[in-house]
Amino acid sequence: MDWQEFCVLLSGLMPETPLGRIVAIRSEEDRDILKGFTPEQRAVRSEWRSRKHCEQVAQMTEEEKLVAVKSIQKMFEKAFAEKR
Numbered sequence: 001m002d003w004q005e006f007c008v009l010l011s012g013l014m015p016e017t018p019l020g021r022i023v024a025i026r027s028e029e030d031r032d033i034l035k036g037f038t039p040e041q042r043a044v045r046s047e048w049r050s051r052k053h054c055e056q057v058a059q060m061t062e063e064e065k066l067v068a069v070k071s072i073q074k075m076f077e078k079a080f081a082e083k084r
Contacts, residue, residue, distance in 0.1 A: 001009075013020045025041050026048040028034060037045070060068070 013023070015021065015024055022044060025037070025044045028037075028045065034045075057065070
């Protein structure tokens with residue numbers, strides 16, 4: 001089976017299948033639906049997001065990493081700055 005045929009078959013995957021349910025859990029972004037997730041569903045989604053995050057960080061250059069860290073530092077400075 002070539003890649004194109006695999007993609008066509010995969011796109012026709014029904015959500016009632018085990019793989020379809022995993023894909024739905026991993027891709028869910030609706031906060032109301034996420035609130036109703038079971039601990040097992042949360043674990044599946046968390047593991048997937050953690051894995052994707054690690055892949056993204058691994059692809060970043062050192063300069064991009066520094067920019068990201070500085071952005072987070074500014075966010076914390078803003079959040080915890082003394083109110084005058």
